Amino acid sequence: MTAPVPAFSSPDEWEASGVRLEVDGEFAVVTLCHPQRRNAQTPAMWRALAGVGRELPAAVRVVLLRAEGVSFSAGLDRAMFSPEGIPGEPGFLALAGSSDQDLDASIAAFQEAFSWWRRPDVITIAAVQGHAVGAGFQLALACDLRICAEDVQFAMRETSLGLVPDLTGTKPLTDLVGYARALEICATGRWVFAKEAAELGLANLVVPAGELEAAARDLAAPLLAAPRNAVIETKALLLGAGARSYQEQVAAERAAQARRLRDLAGIGD
Structure with missing residues (x-):
C-alpha cells in the first residue's frame, strides 16, 4: 500500500511547491512560481x-492562472x-506497484488539482x-478560457512516454477541437503553435x-462587471449542453431563465 500523502493547507507551503495565490475581492490570481524549473x-x-481550489474565498468570481x-x-x-522518484513522493514505479484501489485513489487526488477550475461559481x-x-x-485546458502569447507551444506528450493524458484534459480538448x-494531437505528441x-x-x-x-x-473586467448569478447560470447551461439533447437544453434554458426572472423580481422559491 502506498503511504498517505499529506495535504497542504498553508499558502507558504503552496508557494514552496510552486503555487502562489493572491486575492483581491472578487478577483484571484494563481501563479505557477517555479520559473527556474519551467x-x-x-x-x-x-x-x-x-488546496487553492478548496480554500478559494467564496466571494471570488474570476480566477486568472498565470x-x-x-x-x-x-x-x-x-x-x-526515475527509480528514486522525488524525495518524499511516490514515483510512478511505486504507484504502479500499489493496489488497484490505491492507484485509482492516487490518480484521483492528482486530478483534483485540475478539476475545480470549471466549477460553475467561477470563471477561470x-x-x-x-x-x-x-x-x-x-x-491550461482545465480553465474556461485561454489567452495565449504568440510564442505559445502546446503539446500532449503523455502517449510518447507510454502513458495517457489523465489530468482531466481529454474531454475539454475533444470538445474544443473534435x-x-x-486523437492526432495526443497520439503524435506534436507541437501546436499559436x-x-x-x-x-x-x-x-x-x-x-x-x-x-x-x-x-x-477579459476579466467585463466578466466581473456582469451580474454574478447570471454568469453562473450561463456557465452551467453551456457546460451541460454537450450531454443534453436539443429539447433537454431548451428546457434547461427555460428553467434557468425562470430562476433569473424570479431572482430579479425578488421572488423567492
Whole structure:
C-alpha cells in the first residue's frame, strides 16, 4: 500500500511547491512560481493547486492562472519517472506497484488539482506563454478560457512516454477541437503553435508576449462587471449542453431563465 500523502493547507507551503495565490475581492490570481524549473509539475504542486481550489474565498468570481518565466509549464517533473522518484513522493514505479484501489485513489487526488477550475461559481482564465506541455497543456485546458502569447507551444506528450493524458484534459480538448484532431494531437505528441491554437479554438485570443497579462485582465473586467448569478447560470447551461439533447437544453434554458426572472423580481422559491 502506498503511504498517505499529506495535504497542504498553508499558502507558504503552496508557494514552496510552486503555487502562489493572491486575492483581491472578487478577483484571484494563481501563479505557477517555479520559473527556474519551467514550472515542471509534481504531486506537491498538484496538492497545492487542489488546496487553492478548496480554500478559494467564496466571494471570488474570476480566477486568472498565470506563470512566471519563459514557460507556462514544461509538464511533469521527469524525476517522477526515475527509480528514486522525488524525495518524499511516490514515483510512478511505486504507484504502479500499489493496489488497484490505491492507484485509482492516487490518480484521483492528482486530478483534483485540475478539476475545480470549471466549477460553475467561477470563471477561470489561463494566460499561457512558452511551453505548455503534457500536464501543462492539461492545466491550461482545465480553465474556461485561454489567452495565449504568440510564442505559445502546446503539446500532449503523455502517449510518447507510454502513458495517457489523465489530468482531466481529454474531454475539454475533444470538445474544443473534435475527436479526430484531438486523437492526432495526443497520439503524435506534436507541437501546436499559436496560430493553429487560435484556429482550432484552443486559444480565445493570441497577443504579443508583453501584452499577455494585460489582455487576460482586460477579459476579466467585463466578466466581473456582469451580474454574478447570471454568469453562473450561463456557465452551467453551456457546460451541460454537450450531454443534453436539443429539447433537454431548451428546457434547461427555460428553467434557468425562470430562476433569473424570479431572482430579479425578488421572488423567492
